[in-house]
Amino acid sequence: METKFDKKDLTKKSENIADWYNDVIKLADVADYAETRGGMIIKPLGYALWESVQQVLDKQFKEDGIMNVYFPAFIPMSLFEKEKEHIKGFAPELFMIKSIGDEDLLDPYVLRPTSEAIIDKALSKWIKSYRDLPYKINQWCNIFRAEKRTYYFLRTTEFLWQEGHTSFRTAQETLDMTLKALNWYKDFYEQYFAISGYVGLKSQQEKFAGAKNTYTIEMVAPNGKSIQMCTSHDLGDNFAKVFNIQYIDENGEKQYVYQNSFGLSTRSLGCLILAHGDDFGLILPPKVAPIQIVILPIITDNDNKEIIQFSENIYKQLSSIGIKAKLDVDFKHTLGYRINEWEIKGVPLRLEVGQRELDNNVVSAVRRDNFEKSNLDIKDILNTIPELLLNIQNDLLQKSRKLKNDLTIDVSDYNEFKKAINDGKFVRAFWCEDEQCEEAIKQETKASNRCLELDRIESNESGECIYCHKKAKRRWLFAKSY
Amino acid sequence: METKFDKKDLTKKSENIADWYNDVIKLADVADYAETRGGMIIKPLGYALWESVQQVLDKQFKEDGIMNVYFPAFIPMSLFEKEKEHIKGFAPELFMIKSIGDEDLLDPYVLRPTSEAIIDKALSKWIKSYRDLPYKINQWCNIFRAEKRTYYFLRTTEFLWQEGHTSFRTAQETLDMTLKALNWYKDFYEQYFAISGYVGLKSQQEKFAGAKNTYTIEMVAPNGKSIQMCTSHDLGDNFAKVFNIQYIDENGEKQYVYQNSFGLSTRSLGCLILAHGDDFGLILPPKVAPIQIVILPIITDNDNKEIIQFSENIYKQLSSIGIKAKLDVDFKHTLGYRINEWEIKGVPLRLEVGQRELDNNVVSAVRRDNFEKSNLDIKDILNTIPELLLNIQNDLLQKSRKLKNDLTIDVSDYNEFKKAINDGKFVRAFWCEDEQCEEAIKQETKASNRCLELDRIESNESGECIYCHKKAKRRWLFAKSY
Numbered sequence: 007m008e009t010k011f012d013k014k015d016l017t018k019k020s021e022n023i024a025d026w027y028n029d030v031i032k033l034a035d036v037a038d039y040a041e042t043r044g045g046m047i048i049k050p051l052g053y054a055l056w057e058s059v060q061q062v063l064d065k066q067f068k069e070d071g072i073m074n075v076y077f078p079a080f081i082p083m084s085l086f087e088k089e090k091e092h093i094k095g096f097a098p099e100l101f102m103i104k105s106i107g108d109e110d111l112l113d114p115y116v117l118r119p120t121s122e123a124i125i126d127k128a129l130s131k132w133i134k135s136y137r138d139l140p141y142k143i144n145q146w147c148n149i150f151r152a153e154k155r156t157y158y159f160l161r162t163t164e165f166l167w168q169e170g171h172t173s174f175r176t177a178q179e180t181l182d183m184t185l186k187a188l189n190w191y192k193d194f195y196e197q198y199f200a201i202s203g204y205v206g207l208k209s210q211q212e213k214f215a216g217a218k219n220t221y222t223i224e225m226v227a228p229n230g231k232s233i234q235m236c237t238s239h240d241l242g243d244n245f246a247k248v249f250n251i252q253y254i255d256e257n258g259e260k261q262y263v264y265q266n267s268f269g270l271s272t273r274s275l276g277c278l279i280l281a282h283g284d285d286f287g288l289i290l291p292p293k294v295a296p297i298q299i300v301i302l303p304i305i306t307d308n309d310n311k312e313i314i315q316f317s318e319n320i321y322k323q324l325s326s327i328g329i330k331a332k333l334d335v336d337f338k339h340t341l342g343y344r345i346n347e348w349e350i351k352g353v354p355l356r357l358e359v360g361q362r363e364l365d366n367n368v369v370s371a372v373r374r375d376n377f378e379k380s381n382l383d384i385k386d387i388l389n390t391i392p393e394l395l396l397n398i399q400n401d402l403l404q405k406s407r408k409l410k411n412d413l414t415i416d417v418s419d420y421n422e423f424k425k426a427i428n429d430g431k432f433v434r435a436f437w438c439e440d441e442q443c444e445e446a447i448k449q450e451t452k453a454s455n456r457c458l459e460l461d462r463i464e465s466n467e468s469g470e471c472i473y474c475h476k477k478a479k480r481r482w483l484f485a486k487s488y
Numbered sequence: 489m490e491t492k493f494d495k496k497d498l499t500k501k502s503e504n505i506a507d508w509y510n511d512v513i514k515l516a517d518v519a520d521y522a523e524t525r526g527g528m529i530i531k532p533l534g535y536a537l538w539e540s541v542q543q544v545l546d547k548q549f550k551e552d553g554i555m556n557v558y559f560p561a562f563i564p565m566s567l568f569e570k571e572k573e574h575i576k577g578f579a580p581e582l583f584m585i586k587s588i589g590d591e592d593l594l595d596p597y598v599l600r601p602t603s604e605a606i607i608d609k610a611l612s613k614w615i616k617s618y619r620d621l622p623y624k625i626n627q628w629c630n631i632f633r634a635e636k637r638t639y640y641f642l643r644t645t646e647f648l649w650q651e652g653h654t655s656f657r658t659a660q661e662t663l664d665m666t667l668k669a670l671n672w673y674k675d676f677y678e679q680y681f682a683i684s685g686y687v688g689l690k691s692q693q694e695k696f697a698g699a700k701n702t703y704t705i706e707m708v709a710p711n712g713k714s715i716q717m718c719t720s721h722d723l724g725d726n727f728a729k730v731f732n733i734q735y736i737d738e739n740g741e742k743q744y745v746y747q748n749s750f751g752l753s754t755r756s757l758g759c760l761i762l763a764h765g766d767d768f769g770l771i772l773p774p775k776v777a778p779i780q781i782v783i784l785p786i787i788t789d790n791d792n793k794e795i796i797q798f799s800e801n802i803y804k805q806l807s808s809i810g811i812k813a814k815l816d817v818d819f820k821h822t823l824g825y826r827i828n829e830w831e832i833k834g835v836p837l838r839l840e841v842g843q844r845e846l847d848n849n850v851v852s853a854v855r856r857d858n859f860e861k862s863n864l865d866i867k868d869i870l871n872t873i874p875e876l877l878l879n880i881q882n883d884l885l886q887k888s889r890k891l892k893n894d895l896t897i898d899v900s901d902y903n904e905f906k907k908a909i910n911d912g913k914f915v916r917a918f919w920c921e922d923e924q925c926e927e928a929i930k931q932e933t934k935a936s937n938r939c940l941e942l943d944r945i946e947s948n949e950s951g952e953c954i955y956c957h958k959k960a961k962r963r964w965l966f967a968k969s970y
Contacts, residue, residue: 038610042562042597043588047610050555050625057556073532074539078646079630080524101585103599106525106634115524117585128520128529137820143532148561148630152588164560338619 016350018285023229027280031158034288034351036279044153044163048272051351052159054296055275056166060146062198063168063270066190072142072170079148080115081124088123089248095215096120099151117150122216122241122267125171126249133173133263136255140179141263144170149271159276160233160488167271173251173263180264181240185460187268188221188238195235199274200291200402201225201281202410203235204432204483206457211441218242224456224483225277226410230430232456232485235277238268280488282375282402288352289375291402292395299324299331299391300348304341304360317359320369320387327388329395349374354398355391373398375405416481420472423484427453432485436478438471447473453484498832500767505711509762513640516770516833518761526635526645530754533833534641536778537757538648542628544680545650545752548672554624554652561630562597563606570605571730577697578602581633599632604698604723604749607653608731615655615745618737622661623745626652631753641758642715642970649753655733655745662746663722667942669750670703670720677717681756682773682884683707683763684892685717686914686965688939693923700724706938706965707759708892712912714938714967717759720750762970764857764884770834771857773884774877781806781813781873782830786823786842799841802851802869809870811877831856836880837873855880857887898963902954905966909935914967918960920953929955935966 016033017025031037036052039045048056064074080103087093096119103115118124125143133141146168153163170187174180188205195201203223213220217239225233245251246262255261282289292298301324303310303317317333324331332353334344348356358370368381371391375398382390414432417423426433433453437443444455462480471478498515499507513519518534521527530538546556562585569575578601585597600606607625615623628650635645652669656662670687677683685705695702699721707715727733728744737743764771774780783806785792785799799815806813814835816826830838840852850863853873857880864872896914899905908915915935919925926937944962953960 038613040560040562041564041567041606041609042560045560045562047560048558050557053556053558056558074535075532076530076535076538076648078522078524078527078529079632080522080527080646082523085523098589101588103583104586106583107580124523127523131520150561164562166558 016285016287019228019283020285023227023280026283026285027276028158030283030287030350031279036275036288037158039156042163044156044161046156046158046162046164048166051296052275055278055290055294056272058198058294058296059194059270059274060168062194063190064146066194067144067168067170070142070186072144072172075143075145076147077118077121077124077128077145079118079150081118081121082113083116084113085123085127086116089216089245092122092216096151099153101150101152118147119149119151120267120269121145121147121169122171122245123249126245126251126265129171129173129263130249130251133251133253136175136253136261139253139263140172140174140183142170142172142183144168157276159272159274159279162272165272167269169267169269172266173246174265175253175255175261175263177242177264180242180266184219184221184238184240184266184268187266188223188236191223191236191238191268191270194270195223195274195277196403198291198293199278199281200293200399200406201235201277202403202407204410204457204459206459206483207463208237208457209439209441209444209455209482211444212455214239216241216244218244221460222457224485225281226413226432226485227280227488228409229488230413230432230485231488232432232454232483233273233277233280233488235274236268236270239266241265241267281406283352286346287350289402290352290354292354292399295352295354296330297332297351297353298329298395299355299357300353301331301333301357301359302341302344302348303333303335304358305337306361313359313361313364316364320357320359320384323388324391327392329391355394375402414483417472418469423447423453423472424451427451427484427486432456432483434481434483435472436467436469436480437482438474438476438478439480440471440474440476443471443473447484451484453486456483456485458482498767498769501710501765502767505709505762508765508767509758510640512761512765512769512832518757518770519640521638524645526638526643528638528640528644528646530648533778534757537760537772537776538754540680540776540778541676541752541756542650544676545672546628548676549626549650549652552624552668554626554654557625557627558629559600559603559606559610559627561600561632563600563603564595565598566595567605567609568598571698571727574604574698578633581635583632583634600629601631601633602749602751603627603629603651604653604727605731608727608733608747611653611655611745612731612733615733615735618657618735618743621735621745622654622656622665624652624654624665626650639758641754641756641761644754647754649751651749651751654748655728656747657735657737657743657745659724659746662724662748666701666703666720666722666748666750669748670705670718673705673718673720673750673752676752677705677756677759678885680773680775681760681763682775682881682888683717683759684885684889686892686939686941688941688965689945690719690939691921691923691926691937691964693926694937696721698723698726700726703942704939706967707763708895708914708967709762709970710891711970712895712914712967713970714914714936714965715755715759715762715970717756718750718752721748723747723749763888765834768828769832771884772834772836774836774881777834777836778812779814779833779835780811780877781837781839782835783813783815783839783841784823784826784830785815785817786840787819788843795841795843795846798846802839802841802866805870806873809874811873837876857884896965899954900951905929905935905954906933909933909966909968914938914965916963916965917954918949918951918962919964920956920958920960921962922953922956922958925953925955929966933966935968938965938967940964
């Protein structure tokens with residue numbers, strides 16, 4: 007799959023981030039369009055990134071005693087529509103199987119847009135005693151929600167995700183689990199994807215259809231717009247009552263369970279790409295890069311053999327300590343072409359090995375994130391290179407934190423609010439928590455309510471609503487949706 | 489999820505294998521029925537077994553340079569029907585999305601029953617030069633094929649599988665790949681699932697719709713029926729011509745690729761369960777058992793603490809060398825109940841630790857497969873227990889080999905053939921390779937042609953067709969389908 011890459015094919019990120027995003031995904035072979043409306047094909051580089059998500063989160067889930075399962079993608083409509091808010095929220099996006107062969111189905115199948123309904127139906131049979139609780143399961147699967155057109159990873163008709171579903175005896179345990187899952191996501195995004203987002207509570211209008219409360223992490227995109235990176239829902243006993251999930255407690259009495267669900271999808275890959283790429287292509291954080299280092303032997307004359315041996319030795323050393331290195335000996339193309347290729351694919355560190363390096367027993371290292379070049383003594387590379395990778399990882403996170411802070415502004419006046427939104431900012435402002443104000447702000451500014459940061463939930467400041475000037479006690483974050 | 493297990497709930501395997509199979513899956517918490525026709529829920533124990541399949545095969549694929557990808561589940565009908573044999577073969581089993589919201593789709597979507605069509609459409613864009621070849625990809629995904637009712641794992645409307653899709657320059661490379669994938673499956677089944685099947689070529693009538701040749705591994709079930717455990721298809725250039733997958737060779741000329749696809753599904757778990765279980769429940773081979781050893785402290789009086797400490801010490805020792813052990817301290821239930829539980833769940837080895845064991849510094853080990861009991865000196869368990877697990881693994885494979893051989897019979901007379909099929913045997917017989925005889929045999933005996941063993945493909949014996957008595961040169965395997 008030879009990418010015919012020409013730098014001029016890549017729109018500059020600073021000039022048009024949406025075009026840049028589509029270009030870079032195509033040129034770096036991350037994904038492609040499919041034949042269907044809103045469809046997407048995840049190519050090898052994209053899927054390898056998804057596997058890095060799976061490895062980290064799946065390990066975390068298992069350590070917490072969460073068990074993987076698999077439920078069918080088909081949910082009978084009669085089940086799906088039981089929770090009234092749930093069906094109302096999802097109805098416009100549903101795909102339906104209405105017949106099998108020539109036979110019309112009396113109870114058509116919904117292709118799962120989320121699995122609460124079918125899982126809860128099973129739990130109502132499976133959970134019998136307090137000894138069965140907590141009951142914690144997760145599935146990795148595909149999800150279907152109709153989209154008119156494809157926005158790679160961010161909005162696609164089918165996407166991949168994990169959905170965790172947990173049941174407890176008490177509301178408190180459920181809230182704890184909801185926040186624990188959110189914290190796993192926060193750690194994952196920070197430690198692996200090097201993205202710092204806003205961790206908070208969704209407003210009642212913006213929450214998951216059927217939940218008591220939804221918690222979210224919102225990413226500040228480089229253009230100041232917001233992307234929901236994951237969610238964790240406190241479902242209370244809403245679904246338990248609808249699906250009759252009851253257990254017998256120690257006293258022989260029937261009780262409803264309290265539930266939580268949490269999900270992170272392939273949308274996360276869109277966040278990763280948007281967060282770190284630049285005008286030269288992707289920039290992948292070392293901890294999740296399928297190739298962490300590319301080694302490029304630079305061949306000029308007939309003295310090739312020694313340079314290649316020298317490069318192979320470096321490759322072997324790095325591989326021996328678990329670094330995912332790639333030795334590029336594809337001499338059919340010019341060095342410039344090959345450098346471009348690895349840059350657009352976002353490989354975190356490039357090692358160049360030519361005659362000069364050979365003579366001096368060094369290797370030339372070029373960081374992808376800032377193009378900083380250093381000469382590394384060959385004797386020390388097993389120390390210096392892991393350190394360089396760690397520095398890249400940390401610097402990317404710092405850069406993400408800085409961008410988030412730089413693009414966020416506190417305002418106390420509605421004109422300021424409107425100006426800031428127009429300037430591509432995240433805005434923190436008092437809101438009276440009345441849905442009418444929230445809706446009016448959305449209509450007038452196109453900015454939606456993104457969340458209330460976790461550490462502000464208990465806050466009790468005193469201010470006035472940015473819109474209606476009535477009394478308000480908490481500052482919420484508003485931004486345009488990406 | 490407390491299984492209310494009572495031995496009398498489990499049908500005897502020898503008396504009614506179909507009922508036993510359904511009972512054991514339910515009682516061991518492997519899977520459950522879903523609300524939809526042909527639907528199935530894979531519960532934690534079942535999914536853990538599927539993960540063991542994924543781990544082994546995925547590693548094998550990656551070592552061979554096969555890259556994981558993800559294609560949409562929706563395939564436009566216009567693509568799916570391009571290959572005429574393909575659509576003809578799959579038409580009766582297809583689920584269709586005919587509308588989105590109120591809008592009828594002019595080109596309805598097929599829910600993938602296999603992905604050749606959508607993958608090949610993409611390959612026709614992606615593969616350009618001989619330098620792009622070989623191109624080898626794989627995906628782990630769900631698959632939809634309509635079934636009237638659920639046979640756990642063996643026939644379900646939705647199942648999970650991997651499908652590998654590879655493209656090469658030559659027919660020979662493609663055949664090599666087809667057989668390589670088949671061999672991975674053979675090794676997996678033998679080394680991990682401890683199942684020895686027949687590895688062979690499908691007849692032209694029984695091959696995959698659209699393939700040049702299909703290779704298979706057929707399991708001999710304990711009742712002499714046959715289950716197709718996986719397939720690897722030599723697609724020739726059939727799909728390449730239909731989807732116009734061409735590359736430019738070194739001479740600048742356009743050439744069609746040759747292709748192979750190969751798949752193994754959650755049906756493999758049905759084979760695993762059928763192959764080894766007995767009247768007491770599942771028997772899991774140690775290499776794939778999510779719990780390899782259960783340690784049961786036997787508490788009789790007040791001297792509990794020492795016994796539990798002794799058991800914990802065993803647990804820690806075994807865990808330290810990577811053995812998946814479980815310490816069962818659920819004293820709410822009787823010892824007999826707990827033993828039954830672990831037996832039905834198929835845990836390969838049970839360790840009992842009571843006062844006698846403590847006094848003598850031994851542990852009592854009971855093999856699940858043959859109930860053989862041994863006293864192991866506590867000092868040696870890090871040697872003796874891995875050896876015991878290995879013996880169980882090997883003995884299960886030997887037993888599977890023996891069953892296969894015992895249930896297979898060579899016949900040369902059609903009356904013998906019919907009697908053998910009625911007696912629940914696999915039958916090896918000369919066949920003239922004319923489809924009319926194959927079809928007549930099927931109609932008259934209910935036995936279908938299962939395969940021609942690999943080492944008989946080149947054979948050139950001389951015999952006469954079991955049915956029409958015309959000249960025949962190869963002996964094929966026939967059996968009833970499970």
